[in-house]
Amino acid sequence: MAACVVKIGVYVCHCGLNIAGTVDVAKVAEYAETLSNVVLAKHYTYMCSDPGQRMIQEDIKKHKLNRIVIATCSPRMHEETFRKAAEEAGLNPYLVEIVNLREHVSWPHGGEPEKATEKAKALVRMGVARARLLELLKKVKVAVEKKVLVVGGGIAGIQASLDMANAGLSVYLVEKQPSIGGRMAQLDKTFPTLDCSACILTPKMVDVGRHPNITLLTNSEVADVKGFVGNYEVTVLKKARYVDESKCVGCELCVKVCPVKVPDKFNENFSQTRAVSIQFPQAVPKVASIDPAYCLRLKLGKKEVCGKCLQVCEAKAIDFEQKPEEIKLKVGGILIAVGSGVFDASKMAEYGYGRFPDVISNIEFERISDASGPTGGKIVSPRTGKHPKSIAFIQCVGSRDKRFHEYCCRVGCMISLKQAILARGKLGEDVNIYVCYNDLRSFGKDCEEFYRRARDLDINFVAGIPSDIRRLADGTLYFDVYERGTNRLLEVHADIVVLANGLVPNIDLDSIGTMFHAGRSADGFLLEAHPKLRPLESSTAGVFLAGTCQGPKDIPDTVAQASGAAAKVVDLLSAGEIELEPLKAVVDEEFCSGCDVCRSLCPFSAMEIVPKGEGKTAKVIEAMCQGCGLCAAACPSGAVKIQQFTDRQLLAQVQVSCKEPEGGS
């Protein structure tokens, strides 16, 4: 563009009174007109409006403008809008420069209009300096794999997989456990409808198992991820289950003969399963797996030991020789749906969880209330095995608690309401049921009505949280709680105390966040790209989020988010190719010595060192580069630059930041 005369148009936006209420926009525009290369400068109420954009487009044509500076809100809001407008008027979209007069000027300097106006002028001056040096850039087009990796086979992963598979994408669903189903499979009933959790979940599990577009990889974990949006290379580690999935018919003969008893994690360790087992009756795939930590033969590593399952299996599915398998996948998009953990209440010494057997967690209550659980659905005290005469629920355990998790778990109140209602139904009118709460949050659809129903069923809501739980000599529990509605200290005796443990970030998020370059928010959950406008994506292109890995939520919200994220993936991959922003590193090979500094620093593996003549040079793998700029900053010879953010452009801005150089540039 050197030969061409630079003609800049400057547009100052009022943003209603957001900017114009503080900054003297007319003065800023007047000032902009005095800067060299500026052909015209205007101000207008809403530049982002249709008339505002049309004004810019007409000026581009009429005055042959070849650079546009728009002093308005953050580029995060409207950079794309103005780039498109410029493109429509025949100007390369990367010749538009945004100056932020709202977040950087009028909002933080509301009380100082004169100083704010001066700052606005300085920023416009800097924007013009940079605009002079903007270069023509083109978007990069890359082909994409029409395949998706879904990590996690809970309800979020199941729903998203089905949606994407139905839309024609090939889906790889990776689940760590031997069966899909996740947390929802452990639940008895669901609020606020009291639907049987398994009854509504298992049909979807079955659909996943037999869908021609879904490849189910259970007992598997993602080991490595390389690549970039549209073209990820994923390594999945399929652990040995010591049972041939293609042969096992799920008859459970092996389970019946296995002599090794193992705590059943699915039943929260209230019962025992065997070293060879099927996770739960409706498991998908309905295939046994052997736990090598317990199986006698595998533990001792001796061929002559036990082998009872081997003898009894008619399908000849038991395979002690099975080895872990590395599976390489090529996918265009990734959807993370790894779910969450549940707060470990033993960290809260005051409630005696772990010391008092009758203090149980809400997920443990689900198992003892579930008809297919260890008690056959009979609600009994774990200590005595008898029906309780009194049950107390304690809310906000580990949540809304700065010692543990500051956030609200969003489901604890509704879970306790549901469990209290179930207990009333199963145990009858004579049982005393207490819910000790801080704020009772029943905000979802039909949830307030559910709360009223609980009150109708004579469930006592106590406004106050006990300080501790104590045990009497006979083993029963009691606690004091100050009821703030009536200003009384109440002593409550309970045979079972259920703690409303909140949802917490999955422990796997540490490795998953790093592996997929997915950020975390302050609460430890995976961070969405924008809390309101991009809630289904991570900040890494092509990596999407669904369910409780992104934040605590209930089943309806999880399913909605999963379907939404699935639609985003379909949107991304359906065209077969995608356009990438050209904000990428480029190497000037003339100055590059191939020193390897850039390659060793690049967090996206987007640099390679290739031979060049007798020496070598760095080369950018364009599609992988995210334009972070580490290489450009580190390059000792200045051979690497980031397009749209070159040293020349940035230094020009810095030079005029304090005063306008005489005679312009």
Add this chain to the structure above:
Amino acid sequence: MSLVDLMSMAKPNLKSRAKVFSKLKGRDLVNCFQCIKCTSGCTALKLLELKPHEVEKLANLGFVDELVASDILWTCVTCLKCIQRCPQKASPYHVIMALRNLAVEREVKIPEAFMKAVSQVLETGMAEAYQKIAKGTETFDRESLKLPRIGSPREGFQALFLKALEEK
């Protein structure tokens, strides 16, 4: 019993609670979620000490004995604001009336003003039988206002009234 009020060492009386609830014909009028709007607007809270939300909560928890014995039960001026404004269509007023009836059954000492009202009805057939009317600093008797004297009720009324009281 699984509940004790450690301040008064009171325990719930679920039998009496059931009696109150049956007078209220179900739980709708005690289905309270303690927003405390009733107490915020209670006429008798400003004059006396009645906290209608506490009546609702204590009735729910079963601390009926305490309520029945308490003076606050008799401070309700029956303005009915609590019913009109309750977001859950509960009614502290109805609970209080049910509790008053229970108090009468238990022969709790009833405040003099209420007894006076009863004896006035018995004597005159009227709840409010003013013999004199005050206006500013002056008082007027009925004669000077040319109003008829308040006489005794119709014959047989007293017997009927007493019988009705006993039945209750």
